Amino acid sequence: MELAAKPARRFLTRLLILGVIAFVVPFAYIVTIGGGGGCTGEFCLFSSPESLTFSTGGSAAFVRVTDGAASASSPIALRELWTSRDWRKTVDFYSSAFQTLAAEGFLSPASKALCVGSGSGHEVLALKEIGVPDAAGISRTRAPPLVSSGNLYRQPFKNGTFDFVFSTNLIEQSPRPVDLAAEISRTLKPEGFIAVHTASAGDAYSLRSLLDLFPSCRLIRAHEIDGPLPSTKLREIILQKLPGTEIDNGDSPYECSVVPDHKLRILTSAEPLIQEEPLKPWITLKKNIKNVKYLPSMADISFKRRYVYIDVGARSYGSSIGSWFKKQYPKQNRTFEIYAIEADRAFHEEYAKKKGVNLLPYAAWVRNETLTFQVNHEPDQKVDEKSLGRGMGRIRPSAGDSVNGLLSDDLHSIHGFDFAEWLKITVSEKDFVVVKMDIEGTEFDIVPRLFETGAICLIDELFLECHYNRWQRCCPGERSPKYKNTYGQCLDLFSSLRESGVLVHQWW
């Protein structure tokens, strides 16, 4: 082990250990089972007495260690734990899993093995029992003698220390999965193996997210195994570190031109696009939200670095963030960072009071420039200040000239920014990114810009309102004069997005 112990400290530890061993002899058989006396590292010895508290959750016993309060009862408690049925069952589960891996050549008696985040050390004991003596565990909390404590993101091991690293249900629960994966890769020898047990990664999308965390490794196999509890299933994923690669913790250049398989699978399950132009779009499109197949309802979104929701053309907080995203979007218990992009000043004050929402008080555009926007209104609506304040007024770029004889009061100067570039600075493909876009026709400028810059690949799921010369509710047989584009052009936009692997939904 690379645990740096200064000679003096090591001596003291040894002295303590001797004392403890005298006390512990009756239970010593536990430590040596299967270890064959091969435990040379400090991990195999008892260290200073700890006060241990035990609890049993489900069938998996775990142990909590409280430092300081030395208690003579700890070896007894340890024996109680280690002789409990739950402990035994869990160790047996891992023994059997590791034996299979050993038979397949991923593990051998000579392997230097590490279990990361290994609770009270079932996995470590299992490794020793099947004849891998050089096995250790590291966890945030100590559980001696099998597991030492350490910062999982800065493990006390040199590069290329281990032949085999194991973790179970850890990476997907980590607040920093990218850093954790990089640290696991770092301590692994080139051509060493990582075995991951997880309840996630059961679909192609989730497996892809996991693999993206290990850019220096290749997938050997992923398959389902029986979990430790009756009728539970786990995924067992084996990765191998590529020979001689330095770990690239950065973002790999994203392959955007080919639609990857995990995205294709999602797209084949998505709701179909509405092919026929709706005669009553105000009903059809609004109803369509019920048909939407949300990405998190089709795939596991674990293994992502951050979870980000960007509302482009957010308007008031309640119009979609509060009423839809917060309440209806399935989040798999993840906390999303929220960005509201809204240029209309009428809405800005409200966002100042909203915690956890980042307001960008600009208009999403294709470059950074000051734009003159036209606040426009429903044609049959009287222009008045009140409706502006309530958000009936909407903004769209208007080349800056005086349009259709509108009053100059309706022309506002607004800062437009390059949304595609901003997206590339703000998120990466390791993040889970949901975008809602309702930008009054500017989608016909911004979507091509997203393609041109490659930023489109950063979006996992897009809810897009496409603005066209729709049939109007007020006036049968009349199309809206507000927009020039046709439904066919909208359909082309949606189709091109889906063909490029973007899960886009028709928003109203």
Ligand SMILES: *[C@@H]1O[C@H](CO)[C@@H](O)[C@H](O)[C@H]1NC(C)=O
């Ligand atoms: C260990 O690996 C990390 C990550 O790949 C690298 O940045 C660092 O330079 C390496 N350290 C040594 C001593 O080789």
Ligand SMILES: *[C@@H]1O[C@H](CO)[C@@H](O)[C@H](O)[C@H]1NC(C)=O
């Ligand atoms: C979310 O958390 C709740 C309570 O912690 C839990 O009951 C539920 O199963 C979790 N849902 C998912 C999808 O993980």
Ligand SMILES: *[C@@H]1O[C@H](CO)[C@@H](O)[C@H](O)[C@H]1NC(C)=O
């Ligand atoms: C454009 O504006 C955005 C948002 O204000 C800013 O982050 C970015 O640095 C600007 N880019 C350029 C090239 O000025």
